[in-house]
Amino acid sequence: MVDSNKKEQFEGIVSEVRKIVNGTQGREEKLQQICKLLRDQVDYYDWVGFYLVDPQKERELVLGPYVGEPTDHIRIAFGQGICGQAAEREETFIIQDVSKEDNYLSCSIAVKSEIVLPVFKNGKVAGELDIDSHSLEPFTEEDRKYLEKICEVIAPIM
Numbered sequence: 001m002v003d004s005n006k007k008e009q010f011e012g013i014v015s016e017v018r019k020i021v022n023g024t025q026g027r028e029e030k031l032q033q034i035c036k037l038l039r040d041q042v043d044y045y046d047w048v049g050f051y052l053v054d055p056q057k058e059r060e061l062v063l064g065p066y067v068g069e070p071t072d073h074i075r076i077a078f079g080q081g082i083c084g085q086a087a088e089r090e091e092t093f094i095i096q097d098v099s100k101e102d103n104y105l106s107c108s109i110a111v112k113s114e115i116v117l118p119v120f121k122n123g124k125v126a127g128e129l130d131i132d133s134h135s136l137e138p139f140t141e142e143d144r145k146y147l148e149k150i151c152e153v154i155a156p157i158m
Contacts, residue, residue: 028064114131
Protein backbone atom coordinates (compact mmCIF):
# COMPACT_ATOMS: atom_id res chain seq x y z
CA MET A 1 0.00 0.00 0.00
CA VAL A 2 1.24 3.46 -0.90
CA ASP A 3 1.18 6.05 1.86
CA SER A 4 -0.58 9.03 0.25
CA ASN A 5 1.04 11.48 2.69
CA LYS A 6 4.49 10.18 1.75
CA LYS A 7 3.62 10.38 -1.96
CA GLU A 8 2.46 13.98 -1.53
CA GLN A 9 5.58 14.82 0.47
CA PHE A 10 7.89 13.36 -2.19
CA GLU A 11 6.03 15.10 -5.03
CA GLY A 12 6.57 18.39 -3.20
CA ILE A 13 10.27 17.61 -2.78
CA VAL A 14 10.64 16.80 -6.49
CA SER A 15 8.99 20.14 -7.31
CA GLU A 16 11.41 21.99 -5.00
CA VAL A 17 14.39 20.16 -6.54
CA ARG A 18 13.25 21.32 -10.00
CA LYS A 19 13.20 24.92 -8.74
CA ILE A 20 16.71 24.56 -7.31
CA VAL A 21 18.09 22.97 -10.51
CA ASN A 22 16.56 25.78 -12.60
CA GLY A 23 17.92 28.48 -10.28
CA THR A 24 20.86 30.79 -10.89
CA GLN A 25 23.39 29.41 -8.40
CA GLY A 26 26.37 27.29 -9.37
CA ARG A 27 26.30 23.49 -9.34
CA GLU A 28 27.88 23.08 -5.89
CA GLU A 29 25.37 25.43 -4.27
CA LYS A 30 22.47 23.69 -5.99
CA LEU A 31 23.62 20.25 -4.87
CA GLN A 32 24.15 21.55 -1.33
CA GLN A 33 20.60 22.97 -1.27
CA ILE A 34 19.20 19.65 -2.51
CA CYS A 35 21.05 17.78 0.26
CA LYS A 36 19.66 20.16 2.88
CA LEU A 37 16.14 19.95 1.45
CA LEU A 38 16.13 16.15 1.53
CA ARG A 39 17.55 15.92 5.03
CA ASP A 40 15.16 18.57 6.37
CA GLN A 41 12.07 17.08 4.71
CA VAL A 42 12.51 13.37 5.47
CA ASP A 43 13.06 12.60 9.14
CA TYR A 44 14.97 9.34 8.60
CA TYR A 45 17.45 10.87 6.11
CA ASP A 46 20.30 11.55 8.55
CA TRP A 47 23.18 12.05 6.08
CA VAL A 48 22.58 13.19 2.51
CA GLY A 49 25.36 13.77 0.03
CA PHE A 50 26.65 13.51 -3.48
CA TYR A 51 29.66 11.62 -4.75
CA LEU A 52 30.84 12.85 -8.14
CA VAL A 53 32.83 10.89 -10.70
CA ASP A 54 36.37 12.29 -10.76
CA PRO A 55 36.97 13.64 -14.29
CA GLN A 56 40.69 12.75 -13.96
CA LYS A 57 40.04 9.18 -12.78
CA GLU A 58 36.80 8.02 -14.36
CA ARG A 59 36.39 5.01 -12.09
CA GLU A 60 36.63 6.93 -8.83
CA LEU A 61 34.04 8.89 -6.87
CA VAL A 62 34.91 12.08 -5.00
CA LEU A 63 32.83 13.44 -2.14
CA GLY A 64 30.80 16.45 -3.19
CA PRO A 65 28.29 18.56 -1.27
CA TYR A 66 26.64 16.89 1.73
CA VAL A 67 24.84 17.56 4.99
CA GLY A 68 25.42 15.50 8.11
CA GLU A 69 28.41 14.27 10.06
CA PRO A 70 31.81 14.54 8.33
CA THR A 71 33.03 11.36 6.64
CA ASP A 72 36.50 9.92 6.09
CA HIS A 73 35.36 8.53 2.74
CA ILE A 74 36.45 11.36 0.46
CA ARG A 75 37.35 9.05 -2.47
CA ILE A 76 35.73 5.74 -3.30
CA ALA A 77 36.80 3.47 -6.15
CA PHE A 78 34.12 1.90 -8.34
CA GLY A 79 33.29 -1.49 -6.81
CA GLN A 80 34.35 -0.45 -3.28
CA GLY A 81 31.64 -0.28 -0.62
CA ILE A 82 27.96 0.28 -1.37
CA CYS A 83 28.63 3.56 -3.24
CA GLY A 84 31.32 1.99 -5.41
CA GLN A 85 29.13 -1.02 -6.18
CA ALA A 86 26.19 1.18 -7.18
CA ALA A 87 28.48 3.13 -9.55
CA GLU A 88 30.05 0.00 -11.02
CA ARG A 89 26.73 -1.79 -11.56
CA GLU A 90 24.88 1.41 -12.53
CA GLU A 91 21.96 0.59 -10.26
CA THR A 92 20.25 1.73 -7.08
CA PHE A 93 21.28 -0.07 -3.91
CA ILE A 94 18.99 -0.18 -0.89
CA ILE A 95 20.68 -1.64 2.18
CA GLN A 96 18.17 -1.96 5.01
CA ASP A 97 20.79 -3.21 7.53
CA VAL A 98 24.39 -2.23 6.82
CA SER A 99 25.68 -4.58 9.54
CA LYS A 100 24.86 -7.51 7.24
CA GLU A 101 27.07 -6.22 4.38
CA ASP A 102 30.65 -7.44 3.88
CA ASN A 103 31.60 -4.58 1.57
CA TYR A 104 30.15 -1.68 3.61
CA LEU A 105 32.36 1.36 4.27
CA SER A 106 31.24 2.59 7.67
CA CYS A 107 30.87 6.34 7.99
CA SER A 108 29.48 6.27 11.51
CA ILE A 109 28.42 3.67 14.04
CA ALA A 110 25.02 5.39 14.08
CA VAL A 111 24.31 4.47 10.43
CA LYS A 112 21.94 1.50 10.20
CA SER A 113 20.82 1.66 6.56
CA GLU A 114 21.70 3.32 3.27
CA ILE A 115 20.29 4.03 -0.19
CA VAL A 116 22.61 4.93 -3.06
CA LEU A 117 21.33 6.08 -6.44
CA PRO A 118 23.47 6.67 -9.52
CA VAL A 119 22.96 9.92 -11.42
CA PHE A 120 23.38 9.48 -15.16
CA LYS A 121 24.43 12.08 -17.69
CA ASN A 122 24.82 11.23 -21.37
CA GLY A 123 24.27 7.55 -20.56
CA LYS A 124 27.15 7.34 -18.05
CA VAL A 125 27.30 7.52 -14.26
CA ALA A 126 28.22 11.14 -13.44
CA GLY A 127 27.72 10.84 -9.70
CA GLU A 128 25.55 9.44 -6.96
CA LEU A 129 23.07 10.50 -4.36
CA ASP A 130 23.93 8.75 -1.09
CA ILE A 131 21.58 8.76 1.91
CA ASP A 132 22.31 7.20 5.30
CA SER A 133 19.74 6.57 8.00
CA HIS A 134 20.13 5.92 11.70
CA SER A 135 17.00 3.71 11.47
CA LEU A 136 16.81 0.07 10.41
CA GLU A 137 14.79 -0.68 7.28
CA PRO A 138 13.35 2.80 6.67
CA PHE A 139 13.57 2.88 2.87
CA THR A 140 10.54 1.93 0.79
CA GLU A 141 9.76 1.65 -2.90
CA GLU A 142 8.39 5.20 -2.61
CA ASP A 143 11.84 6.39 -1.53
CA ARG A 144 13.42 4.59 -4.48
CA LYS A 145 10.88 5.86 -7.00
CA TYR A 146 11.06 9.51 -5.98
CA LEU A 147 14.80 9.60 -5.36
CA GLU A 148 15.38 8.11 -8.81
CA LYS A 149 13.10 10.84 -10.20
CA ILE A 150 15.15 13.46 -8.31
CA CYS A 151 18.34 12.00 -9.84
CA GLU A 152 16.79 12.43 -13.31
CA VAL A 153 15.96 16.07 -12.48
CA ILE A 154 19.52 16.66 -11.22
CA ALA A 155 21.25 14.98 -14.19
CA PRO A 156 21.60 18.12 -16.38
CA ILE A 157 23.72 19.90 -13.75
CA MET A 158 26.08 16.99 -13.08
